Ligand code: ADP
């Protein structure tokens with residue numbers, strides 16, 4: 001059958017320190033061509049983070065101008081900073097038929113569902129326990145104590161949203177979690193929108209050409 005749909009979305013959420021970046025990196029060679037949505041944020045870069053690679057790091061004023069201009073597909077305040085997904089690159093990647101991967105929080109997931117539910121698959125990633133999350137955040141050595149405490153508190157709230165996601169990945173070992181992620185990414189690509197299903201029915205009935 002001809003591939004009717006143009007692009008799909010895979011949302012990844014989970015507490016900061018859950019291993020989202022680690023898992024995407026470990027799985028990237030196996031999931032075929034994809035576009036990773038680089039978010040814009042007002043938080044300060046961590047050591048080793050690069051502007052335009054990890055995030056677009058901007059001032060609060062610039063972020064608020066983008067909000068006013070309607071440039072975000074979604075945005076939220078997380079840990080006291082703004083984080084947002086720019087609409088334009090996502091649209092372009094979807095139009096090019098790509099799988100678009102988002103690393104966004106639970107508020108962002110709700111907003112993407114509200115706008116693009118039809119083509120969205122989601123996975124919540126978490127370490128096996130809160131205790132293990134804390135151990136990993138400390139071992140990462142990228143945040144000071146007050147930031148870690150805030151992230152742990154936020155994690156206790158975020159875990160309550162796990163039921164809103166299609167899949168849960170328990171990141172015990174990176175290898176096992178990355179294998180699960182690859183399967184979910186493949187399934188996300190196969191998801192058909194309602195519109196595609198309608199077109200398929202028309203084609204199947206022979207009412208329109210295969211184009
Ligand atoms: P996130 O992108 O969700 O904030 P990271 O990918 O930065 O999380 O992971 C947080 C820390 O935990 C990093 O130091 C990473 O190396 C480590 N980590 C990730 N997955 C595992 C795992 N399965 N076992 C042990 N440490 C892990």
Ligand code: 5GP
Pocket residue numbers: 012013014015016017039040043074075076078083084085103104105106107108109
């Ligand atoms: P961090 O500061 O650890 O990079 O990210 C903190 C939180 O913000 C994570 O839960 C991450 O998923 C979320 N986040 C990153 N980018 C975005 C975004 O564009 N939109 C939303 N809603 N959340 C984001």
